[in-house]
């Protein structure tokens with residue numbers, strides 16, 4: 717099957733909300749600061765309130781300071797909706813045939829959406845996986861005791 721046909725078939729499996737989210741991830745990817753890898757990644761997250769937040773990767777000359785698109789989108793969502801923010805759907809887009817969330821981003825995604833759906837490009841198709849499938853045995857920690865106010 718021709719590449720364009722496969723892409724069209726993949727888009728048929730998605731509903732209008734998914735296509736909207738992928739479109740927003742695509743637009744966010746255009747904002748990426750990726751002079752080193754040239755991989756421009758965008759992420760769009762839909763939270764339980766229905767709002768959508770965007771992120772793109774931001775690289776640094778000191779490579780390890782680079783921040784991934786997915787985490788930047790999640791942090792933007794928490795900044796607006798607070799610590800109870802819950803992820804429903806996540807779309808990732810990049811100027812590459814394949815990109816799935818890195819291990820570090822999976823751990824952060826799972827923190828805010830154990831049942832979230834994640835849509836990402838794979839060989840001209842769109843792969844849809846749950847966070848449980850992407851990271852079945854994530855690290856968990858019980859919340860700590862409430863902090864005493866420091867004077």
Ligand code: THU
Pocket residue numbers: 750753755757772773774775782783784785786816817818821
């Ligand atoms: N990157 C992301 O933004 N998300 C991922 O899940 C994988 C990697 C970025 C980080 C870096 O700027 C570039 O892609 C190459 O690793």
